[in-house]
Amino acid sequence: MYYGEEIIKFQNVGMRYGLGPEILHDISLKLEEGSFHFLTGDSGAGKSSLLRLMYLAHRPSRGLISLFGKDIATTPRHILPKLRRMMGVVFQDFKLIDHLTTLENVALPLQIEGASENEIKSKASELLDWVGLSKQLSILPRLLSGGQKQRVAIARAVVSRPKLILADEPTGNVDYHIAKRLMYLFEELNKNGTTILLATHNKTLLTDFPKPILQLRNGSLSLATISNHQTEPLRT
Numbered sequence: 437m438y439y440g441e442e443i444i445k446f447q448n449v450g451m452r453y454g455l456g457p458e459i460l461h462d463i464s465l466k467l468e469e470g471s472f473h474f475l476t477g478d479s480g481a482g483k484s485s486l487l488r489l490m491y492l493a494h495r496p497s498r499g500l501i502s503l504f505g506k507d508i509a510t511t512p513r514h515i516l517p518k519l520r521r522m523m524g525v526v527f528q529d530f531k532l533i534d535h536l537t538t539l540e541n542v543a544l545p546l547q548i549e550g551a552s553e554n555e556i557k558s559k560a561s562e563l564l565d566w567v568g569l570s571k572q573l574s575i576l577p578r579l580l581s582g583g584q585k586q587r588v589a590i591a592r593a594v595v596s597r598p599k600l601i602l603a604d605e606p607t608g609n610v611d612y613h614i615a616k617r618l619m620y621l622f623e624e625l626n627k628n629g630t631t632i633l634l635a636t637h638n639k640t641l642l643t644d645f646p647k648p649i650l651q652l653r654n655g656s657l658s659l660a661t662i663s664n665h666q667t668e669p670l671r672t
């Protein structure tokens with residue numbers, strides 16, 4: 437894969453839940469390797485739904501989606517989990533595994549990859565240290581605060597250095613100084629080539645970390661600028 441290659445490409449994608457109304461219409465976008473975008477929009481605008489299409493938890497009702505250069509509609513089903521493993525996802529509701537400790541939750545992606553016990557322990561604990569949870573390594577998720585769970589979820593999403601990180605409101609439950617620290621972590625990963633899409637409606641974050649902003653409004657996507665809050669159609 438060369439720099440500038442499309443990691444995600446959507447062409448006229450529509451999405452609905454079951455037989456309900458279409459909630460995303462004609463979404464066309466390209467995310468190139470190494471890019472860092474924010475995804476914003478009011479509550480209910482469809483940010484989590486758009487991310488769900490990207491991490492293959494939901495099928496589009498129309499249009500084309502390519503991930504890592506592969507059209508997902510024609511890619512053999514057994515290849516899809518491989519594409520999914522190239523992504524790190526921070527879920528809005530964390531999705532930590534209740535019966536595993538903080539360290540075990542973060543270790544999971546490395547275990548799936550077959551990393552050695554030593555490597556797993558050192559990488560997982562290094563990241564948990566970075567997100568400020570070195571004292572909570574052996575604690576179960578139910579004993580953590582919302583912001584602590586969120587930081588475990590972030591550490592788990594990035595620990596295996598995925599090519600693509602999809603983060604759904606990853607700083608929604610933490611104080612702003614922790615949010616900034618987490619943003620530095622995402623920026624560091626991005627400097628090393630990881631493509632990042634981060635959904636947020638935190639305006640301060642959008643202002644303090646200038647990145648291109650994709651905005652969802654009424655089910656459609658446009659490119660927004662923070663300075664004048666204007667939007668323009670996406671060129672794809």
Ligand SMILES: Nc1ncnc2c1ncn2[C@@H]1O[C@H](COP(=O)(O)OP(=O)(O)OP(=O)(O)O)[C@@H](O)[C@H]1O
Nearest residue numbers: 453456459477478479480481482483484485486528
């Ligand atoms: N599982 C579901 N079944 C049916 N409709 C859903 C489901 N999940 C979301 N929706 C609907 O899809 C629309 C978009 O919801 P979504 O969760 O993607 O918004 P969001 O931008 O992530 O909002 P928030 O900022 O509150 O997280 C909403 O109208 C919502 O009611």
Ligand SMILES: [Mg+2]
Nearest residue numbers: 483484528604
């Ligand atoms: Mg959401």
